[in-house]
Amino acid sequence: MKFEKFTCWNPLEFKKVVHTEAEASPDDIFLAIHTDNRINLSIYGNKPKEVSYKKFLDEFLDGDYGNNVQTVIEGESGSGKSHLVQWIRQHIPKNSNKYVLNIPKTQTNLHGVLKKLIDLLPSDKQIEYNAKLQKKDIGL
Structure with missing residues (x-):
């Protein structure tokens, strides 16, 4: 059509x-x-x-x-x-x-990319890795 x-x-x-x-x-x-x-x-x-x-x-x-x-x-x-x-x-x-992870060009900072990857994990792993990511953020 x-x-x-x-x-x-x-x-x-x-x-x-x-x-x-x-x-x-x-x-x-x-x-x-x-x-x-x-x-x-x-x-x-x-x-x-x-x-x-x-x-x-x-x-x-x-x-x-x-x-x-x-x-x-x-x-x-x-x-x-x-x-x-x-x-x-x-x-x-x-x-x-395959998994296509779309990262808009306005969100290409390392924290944002890691957060998108963490969000794909099972819930228990998300908690663990979000805590690690937050700890790294505080240390920056």
């Missing part, structure tokens, strides 16, 4: 719907306004090739590179890096072997 030439929100609320920061949009709105740009993909220093977001995700998940896959997403300010990260987060299949 295409929504070409169809306004699916009140134009007076444009700024509530379309955010300049990709991570500020709720998932449903993000997907409604998403356009699948092409990106340059370079693996292990090979010559870059232009691919779709889907192709990038497939390459990222295909398992040819081991279990500890990392990637660098670089580009000019406003080039769509955060948009790509949000799209990937929404499209990585959920299963017991």
